[in-house]
Amino acid sequence: MVDIEQPKKKAAGVPAVLSSFKFGFREMGPVRTGKVFLKMNQDGGFDCPSCAWPDPDHKRKHAAEFCENGAKAVAWEATRKRVPRSFFAEHTIADLQRIPEYELGKLGRITEPMLLRAGADHYEPIGWDEAFHVVARHLRGLDTPDDAVFYTSGRTSNEAAFLYQLMVRAYGTNNLPDCSNMCHESSGTALTRVIGSGKGAVTLEMLEQAELIVVVGQNPGTNAPRMLSHLEIAKRNGAGIVSVNPLPEPGLINFKNPQRASGWIGKGTALADQHLQIRIGGDQALFLAVGHLLLEAEKAAPGTVVDKAFIEQHTSGFELYAKHNAELDWAAVELATGLTRAEIEEFTQRFIKSKATVICWAMGLTQHREAVATITEIVNVLLLQGNIGKPGAGPCPVRGHSNVQGDRSMGIWEKVPDAFLDRLDTEFAITSPREHGLDAAATVQRLREGSVRVFFAMGGNFAAATPDTAVVERGLRSCDLTVHVSTKLNRSHTVAGREALILPTLGRTDHDHTAAGPQSVTVEDSQGAVHLSTGNLIPPAAGLKSEVGIVCGLATVLVPDVGEIPWADFAEDYSLVRQRIGRVCDGYEDFEDRLRSGEGGFLLAHAARDRREFRTSDARAQFSANELTWLPTESGRLLLQTMRSHDQFNTTIYGLEDRYRGVHGTREVVFVNPLDLDDLGLVDGQVVDIVSEFNGEERRAVGFRLVSYPTARGCAAAYYPETNVLMSADDLAKGSNTPVAKGITIRLEPQS
Structure with missing residues (x-):
């Protein structure tokens, strides 16, 4: 209902x-x-x-x-439900395609490999050895290894990710797109350029020590709820908190901590001291204006606002930035942000008063066309006051999937630096390809052309997660083989190539026991801490393999004689994998020893955070001069942002509820400001088609219910993946190639 x-x-x-x-x-x-x-x-x-x-x-x-x-x-x-082989015998691939994503996930765990043979209409059981030979046969039959794509989701462990990229490079390609391409690539691109590391420079303890925390383009109440507990600690320590978001989100309005008595019977903690309801795409203009006001305040009271010693000792480009930012078009800033100058000046005063500032952000920033420029503008503001490399200060990108950052550390990257490949080649006596591979956006474009022959996915739900849904589905169906390593069914399993394999794997909660004994894996969180993860549940089936076991099993068939790689040993003893990781991956030196000598984990070094050393082109943190850009719209048009519901993580849908936003029983809704509804001649509850417009092309999402909601004026919001159909594979963030999912120009057409 x-x-x-x-x-x-x-x-x-x-x-x-x-x-x-x-x-x-x-x-x-x-x-x-x-x-x-x-x-x-x-x-x-x-x-x-x-x-x-x-x-x-x-x-x-x-x-x-x-x-x-x-x-x-x-x-x-960890559900007790299982998908038996009888289910696949009873349902054709066409039947599976008609089952909604939510219902697919509810069916339960997959327990044995399943193969859709060429010309068949049902998946059927297949043994592991035969499954690996099917994959190897297809891959060996390609004209070039670059006709295959190897995708990775962010839930893959460090050990599995390292072995996966090793197998792929031993095979001969760098086509290793991952979910980071679609989420935080803009953060990594921007931060690497200006501070020398693509990772955030704030620890949990540093966040709690901040005097000012700015949360931009992020809804922690749904996307990282445990963050609220640490914002509450910072608040009790005296921090001010500002939320910058087109939508008011309850987690930053008031938090009732269930780990405290006040969260059960009290009023909770009011977190945000100021909410800036910014227009979609206005974040770059906002921080450009903050930088301008900080420089003006420093002129008025020299030595009181800007950290000149830090700028002189540790940065470059300040003079160009200051000159560029001396004049500001306030009319353009107000149009871009939807904010008043007074609101921005109040916001800036919080920076002036703070001696330690953290700025956090998530996909509300990273999925814009100007995401890279926006993030460098944030870093500009931090650099002006020396807010990096000291307690309570720094840039803090809040990443999504549990090991998306670790996967990148392990070499899951289509353009990994040559230094990494040199170490990999030396360690395993292979010759890695040096030509950069395909990222997620380029993979979609190649699928559109029909030139991807084998698509292999280590987790994830590529068909649902990417833009241009119909294009991606056609491209996957034209592949000779699609392979998905998964715990449960999702949409991508129903979008099968001429042949298709589903390889079930152990989950994070499952006990992993090999001939060498119980095994643990590791993950790296979004603030650079590495720790062990050990499942404790009896696996859903006796023959289920771990991701490590699947990669090693396939590699022994696909690349058995390439280099000097003990695949069988790695499959039995993950500590052997970690020893090799320690010799190849930056920051993971003596990996196994450090892991065992500590308390199940350790914090990776970060030169900018720990020592104010910046591994950039000139060994300094770099100011950036960016032209003010924003997203004007014509009459009758709105700017759309895609987002998660509260019953969702990425494309995994746990239920049809968005309790905090008041939506129950449906996901086909679009949130619009009531004043915009009036201007458009539309009413709350009306059913419309959402039509996107990009470079003269239109895309349509059919049958969405209008919800009158306090969004920023001129803006709308709707859930993904239902609205990914509105995104273009050619609409990409400048510099990072991330598909644009925020700031999509749309119109709303009433259904007749």
Whole structure:
């Protein structure tokens, strides 16, 4: 039943606890739920398979160190439901295509490899050895290894990711797109250029020490709920918090911490001191204006606002930046941001008063055309006041998938530096290809051309996650072979090539036991901490393989004689993999020894954060001079941002509820400001088609219900992946090639 109510003004509290256990009991039962929840994010337990938010140290961990959406993710993976082979015998591939994504996920865990043979209309069981030979036969039959693509999701462990990229490079290609291409590539591109590292420069402790925290383009109440606990700590320590977002989100309005008594019976904690309801695409103009005002304040009171000593000792490009920013078109800034000058001046005063500032952001920034310029503008503001490399200060990109940052550290990158490849080649006596491979956007373009012959996915849901949905589906169906390593069914399994394989794998919660004994894997969180993850549940089937086992099993068939790589040994003992990682991957030196000598983990070094050393082209943090850009619209048009619901993580849909935004029983909604509805002659509850416009081409999402909602004027919001059909594979962020999912020009057409 569809029901729309007023959005909430508080997050977490008792409803979040009840929701967590409701999902757990429904999927796992009470005993299994208790066993799993008490091991999540604990020493000796497993890392949450959901977001990459870091864990507090063992002295500060709670017994329930998880959030509502983490509980949903674990319940979804650790479900007692199974997909038997009879299900595949009863349902054709056409039947599977008609099952909604949400219903596919509810079917349960896959327990054996399944093959869709050429010309067949049903998946059928297949043994592991035969499955590996099917893949090897297709890959060996290609004219060039570059006709194959090897995708990776961010849930893959460090060990599996390292071996995966090793196998792919031993095979002969750098076609290693990953989910980071579609999410935080803009962060890595910008930060690498201006501070010398694509990773954030803030730890959990540093966040709690900040005097000012700015949360931009992020909804932590849904996307990283455990972040709210640490914002609350910072708030109690005296920090000011500002939210910059087109939508008001309850997590930053008021947080009821379920780990504190006040979260159960009290009023909760009001987090954000100021909410800037910015127009979509206006963030770059906002921080350009903040930089301008900081420089003006320094002129008025020399030596009180700008950290001149830091600028002189550690940065370059300041003079050009200051000159460029001396004059500002305030009319353009107000149009771009939808904010008043007074609001921006109040915001800037918070920077002036703060001696330690952290700026956090997520996909609300990274998926714009000007995302790279926007992030460098944020860094400009931080550099002006020396807010990097000191307690309580720095840039803090908040990444999504639980090991998306670790995958990149392991070499899952289509353009990994030659220095990494040199070490890899020396370590394993191979010759890695040096030509850069395909990223996610380029993969979509190659699929459009029909020139991808084999598509292999280590996790993820590529068909649902990418832009130009119809184009991607046609391209995947034209492949000779599609392969998906997965725990459960998703949309991509129904978009099969001429032949298709589903290879089931152990999940993060499953106990992994080889001939060498129990095995653990590792992950790297979004703030650069590495830690062990050990599953504790009996696997869904006796013959299920881990991701490590699948990669090694395939490699022994595909590249058995390439280099000196002990695939069989790696499959049995993951510590041997970590020893090799320590000799190849930056920051992971003596990996296994450090892992075992600490408390199950350690913090990676970060030169800019730890020593104010910047590994840039001139060994300094670099100011950037960016022209003011924004997104004007014609009459009758709005700017769309795609986003998650509260019952969702990326393309995985746990339910049809968005409790905080007041939407129940549906996902086909579009949120629009009531004044914009009036201007467009539309009404709340009306059903419309959303039509996007890009370079003269139109794309259509059919049958969405209008929801009157307090968004920024001129803006609209809707859920992905339902609205990915509106995105163009050619509409990409400058510099990072990330598909644009924020700032899409649309019109709303009433259905007759």
